[in-house]
Amino acid sequence: MHAFDDFPGLVTTEESLAPWVWFRLGGPAAYFASPRRLDELVALLKRCREQGIAFKILGGGSNVLVRDEGLDALVVHLESPFFADVQVRDQIVEAGAAVPLTALISHSARAGLAGLEVLTGIPGTVGGALRGNAGGRQGAIGQFVRRATVLDPAHEIQVRDRDDLSFADRASNLDDPVILSAEFELEPEEPEAVVRRMRRIWIIKKENQPYGHQFSGCIFKNPSTDVSAGALIDQAGLKGTRFGGAEVSDRHANFIIAHPGAKAADVLQLIDRIRQRVWQQFGYELELQIQVW
Numbered sequence: 001m002h003a004f005d006d007f008p009g010l011v012t013t014e015e016s017l018a019p020w021v022w023f024r025l026g027g028p029a030a031y032f033a034s035p036r037r038l039d040e041l042v043a044l045l046k047r048c049r050e051q052g053i054a055f056k057i058l059g060g061g062s063n064v065l066v067r068d069e070g071l072d073a074l075v076v077h078l079e080s081p082f083f084a085d086v087q088v089r090d091q092i093v094e095a096g097a098a099v100p101l102t103a104l105i106s107h108s109a110r111a112g113l114a115g116l117e118v119l120t121g122i123p124g125t126v127g128g129a130l131r132g133n134a135g136g137r138q139g140a141i142g143q144f145v146r147r148a149t150v151l152d153p154a155h156e157i158q159v160r161d162r163d164d165l166s167f168a169d170r171a172s173n174l175d176d177p178v179i180l181s182a183e184f185e186l187e188p189e190e191p192e193a194v195v196r197r198m199r200r201i202w203i204i205k206k207e208n209q210p211y212g213h214q215f216s217g218c219i220f221k222n223p224s225t226d227v228s229a230g231a232l233i234d235q236a237g238l239k240g241t242r243f244g245g246a247e248v249s250d251r252h253a254n255f256i257i258a259h260p261g262a263k264a265a266d267v268l269q270l271i272d273r274i275r276q277r278v279w280q281q282f283g284y285e286l287e288l289q290i291q292v293w
């Protein structure tokens, strides 16, 4: 008997999270579910509240490192078609939380709507990207948001308008338990011109990222707009530093590569070592961008 016994076929137990996250590392979730509709999602969250069970929402898993011991929680994976719809009307694109950023960008470009192509090459879903205001030097997702629909802590649907929302460097005030969907307001432009920009951004992105291994996105936030975490780690001579199966990427020092056999503990130890060294050498306290579960 377990807390979700009456959700047959929906909740699994001791599910390994490694296949669901980009690092391909980490232990199991005590409970795991991919709700097919909103009512199932709400029912799961209500059960969590009744039973005092923690929960986490998982999107594309590109910004999460799961500890080796796993989580004593329900991990809710948003991926079903119900949460992955995209609609375009006039200059507005409405997308569910589970829509992959690649799909959001290509739908918009095909409809002759420009703006979101600045996110080209960033993996993950609309929900995860909004939570952390994903972006880069060219811009970030938050600047295009017109409104977001969320589930609040009382499991009620709330629409949060632009005036209610704030986005900062890899951060937002969208801290409601679940982001369900968002509307983006874009500028009309020839689809070919948007696609050309996408290609240019993609090439730059590929040149600056590791490839062929398991990794997540940037591990640390930049200390400020002028100071990049990657440059500090590089100047500290840490590129190529290894701990167990985890290694600071040679191509971009703010990425950690997990070699076959690596443990999440290796990545965490390497993170500690980087932080210590950057603090000692430059006096910057690096803050994590990646979420550690």
Ligand SMILES: Cc1cc2nc3c(=O)[nH]c(=O)nc-3n(C[C@H](O)[C@H](O)[C@H](O)COP(=O)(O)OP(=O)(O)OC[C@H]3O[C@@H](n4cnc5c(N)ncnc54)[C@H](O)[C@@H]3O)c2cc1C
Binding pocket: 022, 056, 057, 058, 059, 060, 061, 062, 063, 064, 078, 097, 098, 121, 122, 123, 124, 125, 126, 127, 128, 129, 130, 131, 132, 133, 134, 135, 136, 170, 176, 177, 178, 179, 180, 209, 215, 216, 217, 218, 291
């Ligand atoms: C190769 C690579 C390159 C990257 N480059 C960039 C980059 O250039 N710029 C950048 O900003 N990021 C970058 N990232 C990080 C990552 O892509 C973004 O943070 C991303 O959009 C996260 O989306 P996700 O769906 O994978 O989120 P996840 O990793 O699944 O989750 C991240 C966080 O968001 C929360 N979350 C997810 N969905 C929801 C939801 N529906 N409601 C509430 N909370 C939710 C999770 O609980 C978690 O706290 C990169 C990652 C990789 C692997």
